[in-house]
Amino acid sequence: MKYFTYLVIGIFFGIVMFKSEAASWFRIYEMFQFGSFHMYGIIGSALALGVIGVQLIKRKNIKPLDGSEMSLQPKKKGIARYLIGGIIFGLGWALAGACPGPMYVLAGAGYGSIFIVIFGALAGTFLYGILRKHLPH
């Protein structure tokens, strides 16, 4: 039953990604060309509501429905991993025009070529796992 909930959340998220065109290569390209407010509006409005909501959760000490602790752990401190990792991610995001959520949405939408991107992402994750000890964090 619990897994069914995540499936439904995923379906909802997938529809939002596709319908907002955040899953479109063109929209990502346009964003990095500063050609439209669209993507900035999506991220900005999600973020504005997100900040308010997370503050509310913290101040009112709202718990998840099962009474456990909220998954709002602070991220580990550091600069190198976030900056270097972020830049590598950004390079790939702009090239493939898809980030990890939209990849799957596009697979469902029937774009067979996206499986090459997904395969690449899995390989990249695996590569990181192998090289992790040798990278600055």
Place this chain on the structure above:
Amino acid sequence: MNWIYDPWPWYVAGPLIAFTMFILLLAGKQFGMSSNLRTACSAMGAGKAADFFKFDWKAERWNLMLVAGAVIGGFIASNYMSDNIVEINPEVAQQLATDYQIESAGESYLPTELFSTAALSNPFTIIILLLGGLMVGFGARYAGGCTSGHAISGLSNLQLPSLIAVIGFFIGGLVMIHLIFPLIF
């Protein structure tokens, strides 16, 4: 406006993404779409190769369900809720056509020059897609999150590391589009 069929504007999509994050928080989980890649690697036995993948991936099965849902959502949206055409800024579309011979803006959801089955006959296309995916996967794990985990989830929680990561995302994206695209396309 036909709200089912027309593209959703940013002020609809953004709040719905925030809503997704809050529903997940109420379910006890943190919104982040790239961690499923690690879970998938681990499920496929990558723990034999690196300790990074030695963890109880079965406890993370929920994010694989999220992925399955996203696939179904993409299927529903593209087949029943969309004409699969993305209209972007005409100047950007024109620039894509003039500079890179990518002329499918305003005609398709993804550029057919890169994503159509026919385009795969060109090894260059395969390398682009593979390399793009590789950097997304590697970078997301190195940075500990992607657009959802850092730009939405982390920044909502006012995390400085997430801000650094998001600045990195944009440096990378801008370098790719403005410096590398002119060299490779």
